[in-house]
Amino acid sequence: MNREELLAKRDELRQRLEQIRQDIRGGVDPDAEERVDQIANREVLDGIYRSTEAELARIEEQIRNAD
Numbered sequence: 001m002n003r004e005e006l007l008a009k010r011d012e013l014r015q016r017l018e019q020i021r022q023d024i025r026g027g028v029d030p031d032a033e034e035r036v037d038q039i040a041n042r043e044v045l046d047g048i049y050r051s052t053e054a055e056l057a058r059i060e061e062q063i064r065n066a067d
Helices: 003-025 032-066
Strands: none
Touching (some): 003 032
């Protein structure tokens, strides 16, 4: 990837992380059945968040090395 592509990817990943943060911060439903689904979804979001953070760190490293 060239520098412009790396910067675009970095921005995309930052935006994705912010969206995940907002989803994680959302409240839980008072309905017990729905709450179970939300907790399961939150676990998935946590995994996606960690993976996205790792990818962002790799991209930022590539940007630093390109300078």
